[in-house]
Amino acid sequence: MRFYQATTFLFPRSYERRILLVCFGAVHVPLIACVVFQAVTGHWQLDTLVTLLVATLVGTGLGLAAIHALLSPIGQATTMLQAIQAGERIAVIPQGTDDLVGRLLNGVAIAANETAARIEQLVDAAERDPLTGIRNRRGFLDSAEQILRGRSNAVLALIDIDHFKHVNDEFGHDTGDVLLKALARRIEDHLRRSDIAARWGGEEFAVLLPDTTLDEARLVMERLRATVALDTNLGVQDRAVTFSCGLAPVRSFTQLGEATKQADAALYAAKNGGRNQVHVLGL
Template identity: 35%
Template sequence: MIDNRSGKGLSFVRRIYLPRTIGLGIGLFSVMAAVAPLQPPTWVWVLMLLNGLAWPHLAYQWARRSAQPYSAEQRNLMLDSLCGGFWAAAMHFNPLPCVTILSMMTMNNVAAGGKRLVIRGLLAQLAGMLLATSLLGTGLQLQPTALQVYACLPMLTLYPLALGWVCYQLAIKLAEHKRRLSALSRTDSLTGLLNHGSWKDLLLLRFQACRQQHTPAVIALIDIDHFKTINDTFGHVVGDCVLRQLSHDLRRNLREDDLAGRYGGDEFCLILPDTDLGQACLVMERLREQVGGYRNPQLPTLRISLSIGLSAYGPALASPEHWLDDADKALYAAKHQGRNQVNFTHGEAAALKLAYPD
């Protein structure tokens, strides 16, 4: 919901404050120059000064302290439009200052609320004009003086700059929010690693790169041994801590270009580019030993071990799914042969023996 005390409502109020302060402050000169030749009563001058100098700050405090800041600020924008229409009629529709004031307020409504707020603003301006004509009478002042032209110049130059700066800052914030949302959509909330879908997408890209550029790469599937027993014995809070600990160890052991993800549950997945099977095996053995040596003084009986399946890219692989399936078979073999070990398929074992003879 937009109307809230700590989120978008207050942000909206703060965003409007600067353009209103600058716009009404410099717009005061335009109105004074246009109204002065008409010799209005004293109360008009007092109202003019209050509207130009005091109202921006009163409006800000009024909306900021409101239970619904967003709605309160929209009300303030309608009062701005009402006053704009009032001053347009009070200056007897002097073309240059009148168009300057009303167009700048309409620009503000467009930036703040789009079409709906523009329509409401136009109705408020019309109401302001009717109010002014009923109090001050009607008339037309169609020839602006040189003083009135010069008085409008600050409004025509400074106010668009202020509004543009606010819109630029908003665009920067939106881009940052978009970047954060994109990152959140690609990561696992518990571990901070890539989620299943994002990792699979990157696996496809790596597979295509290996095929086109003939570069080596290894994928690894990692399973925490007896993770269900850990959850059942120590509770799910400890289980989550184990998952976070493994993700932390992965970051410590991997290079910047290596891609780690949470495949699901207690299973993790890695893409190790520009790596052969022997190098991957050494890295995974180091990880397995590091995790196996983890001890928690508060849980002395807690032990963590890993079963790891490796699969190196080969030109015979028909698809990323086949590559992943080979790693899954190697993981299954590691678990079937007693767990707490690194394993790979028979064909890769032979290739490894040739590359790294005893």
């Protein structure tokens, strides 16, 4: 470590060049010694000096090229560590042997895999509702942005459990939590693979149905509403549970905010219209 620090003045920002310079000087020691010896003795042998000079230059070139190649794994390891620090995934991780550089590469590979897994766990935890296990609002918006990146014919649905406050007041919050988890499972079970669902907040859920018309979305949500209304196994002592739903079209992620307002207004209309129904403004 002391020699490393003592030689930083040579090439402060290039460890590789420092090694190459040291090797370059070491290779020329025999030539310098021969020149000094002949100068001291006064017996100059030019053919010997020329031969030694040429051999030294060729050996230097070959040695520097070999050292440069041997140092390339360290450069790769450095690049991978920088990518890990930036939160990027490492597509290809080179495998090393059981030497110093190989152990370095293997250590970086382990760090890359563990870091990637940890980041994925953190991202998943940040985008999942801890109670129901489905997406939270943040996870929903991130997924919606990917789906609505291009032009799309999608529908946003907002679902609200009817009389949920009465459930909490009469049966307790534990029963309310059981109901939220059960309804979340029902929603995900009855949606298509392309649809995404999330707990929007409280007893409210959001669903995005891509490549879907309002009529198609209404049919999907009506089927779900009827299924839930007939299900007596949602954790509320064999009582039927119903929900109200508001729908709104959305064609791009920039329009999602406005679509949310429209779906919320439609949901409010469904509540005022007697609950247990799917509503679309203007229909």
